[in-house]
Amino acid sequence: MKYCVVIIDGAAGWSLLQRGGKTCLELAKTPNLDAMASEATIGLVRTVPPGMEPSSACACMSLLGYDPKVYYRGRSAIEARSMGIPIERDEVVFRCNLVAVRDGKMWSYSSGYISTEEAKQLVASLNENLGSDEVHFYPGVSYRHICKIKGHKDTLTAACTPPHDIPDKPVAEFLPHGAGSSFLKDLMERSKSMLRRHPVNEARRSRGDIPATMIWLFWGSERIPDMPSFKEAYGLDAALTSGVDLLQGLAKMMRMEVLNIPGVTDGLDNDYAAQAKGALEALKECDLVVIHVEAPDEAAHAGAIDDKIEAIQEVDGKIVSRIRKWDKDAIRVLVMPDHATPIQVRTHTDEPVPFMLWGKGFKANGAKRFTEAEAKGTGFFIDAGYNIMGKLIR
Secondary structure, eight states: OEEEEEEETTBBOOOBGGGTTBOHHHHSOOHHHHHHHTTSEEEEEOOSOTTSOOOHHHHHHHHTTOOHHHHOOOHHHHHHHHTTOOOOTTEEEEEEEEEEEETTEEEETTTTTOOHHHHHHHHHHHHHHHOOSSEEEEEEETTEEEEEEESOGGGGGSBOOOGGGOTTSBSGGGSOBSTTHHHHHHHHHHHHHHHHTOHHHHHHHHHTOOOOOEEEEEEEEOOOOOOOOHHHHHSOOEEEEOSSHHHHHHHHHTTOEEOOOTTOOSSTTOOHHHHHHHHHHHTTTOSEEEEEEOHHHHHHHTTOHHHHHHHHHHHIIIIIHHHHTSOGGGEEEEEEOSSBOOTTTTSOBOSOEEEEEEETTOOOOSOSSSSHHHHHHTOOEESSGGGHHHHHHO
């Protein structure tokens, strides 16, 4: 038996008044998901335990079969693991976004989706100008980077807000605050003058692109505990494909193989067909493959309804269509978002999300489409999200 997990990041959401009261999943044309839904077991699952942050780190850990209440210590440490960044006992790591602030308001949490090459130059300059024995910056993908801090574990007690939670809002009230915050705020403030005069930003401004005006530190994390490998926990050899460091970090924590498939990105330019082809090819050697698609979540953070719908349709037409061609008696498939990212708030929320279990041994339970309402209508609910993996591979 082979297994496939498709994570449509942030695909769930709320009804849109401007689109006839439908969600993006309902608005999307998804003939392949619809066909599978009529043959599948569908319901709702709570991937974010009560009181925990509705981040992809927490939700995907749950979705992949691990209890976040036991293993979750913050998102940045997982991303650091994917980047090969060691964290010692007296060190902490923070996500370090390159952001754009204009007229005191959050203009862009991604500096206009700055390119990875441009960002690497900026991060190198951050190390030259702000780096020390206590502080080091590590380049990631596009606007997402890591700042490691030594000897200041009190920074973990600071209250920090993700920049994608405050679009177009005055940033002053959302800067780190409380105990441990002064060190973080000082780094953020000092980054402004260095970035303002950097050649990369001068070139971006001359082209009409959004410049990176400062760093934004959040999602502080300490060392993460060891966790059993996926093979130890579930008896299967597994692989994962994703365009983001976070999921690659989770895979490494679980000792899954990370698939390096050319063309896989975190945006609408993702090569969905290549991602599906590479992932399904990997099933020749492994038992289970995880296909994580970030694009719907990025579109929702930007408040782009049409882009989110397009991303969902791309998953349906270029990934799910290929999975459907498999012999239904030779594969078991789980399709679901990790969390909801409603257009209205442009950030993650913690409500239960729809899931679909399709393939050998799964029976239809009344749903006709893969949507939030259809999933709720079946009456099937899984409260502890980390149990969903056991439903797939039982």
